[in-house]
Amino acid sequence: MNGSRFTLYAHPTFWEGVSRLVDFGGLLKDYNYSSSDQEADYRALLSDWEAIGDDLLSAYRKFLQEHQENHLNG
DSSP states (O other): OOTTOOOSBOOOOHHHHHHHTTOTTOTTOOBOOOSSHHHHHHHHHHHHHHHHHHHHHHHHHHHHHHHHHHHHHO
8 A cells, every 4th residue: 555645634652642631722733734725625535546457456366366276276
């Protein structure tokens, strides 16, 4: 799976996550910002298509693996 998926929320480190447990004022909220709505839409759509591509590749590899096992056993 690709680690560059676009999400609204940034992924905090372990210690940032621990510090958020006591952040009662919500000061440590961190978002991924885009310079425009169009850029945000582009990044989100690109991330969606990357996820679809990853899913298709995973299904294809699983199909090949099962097909080879069936071919060897049959």
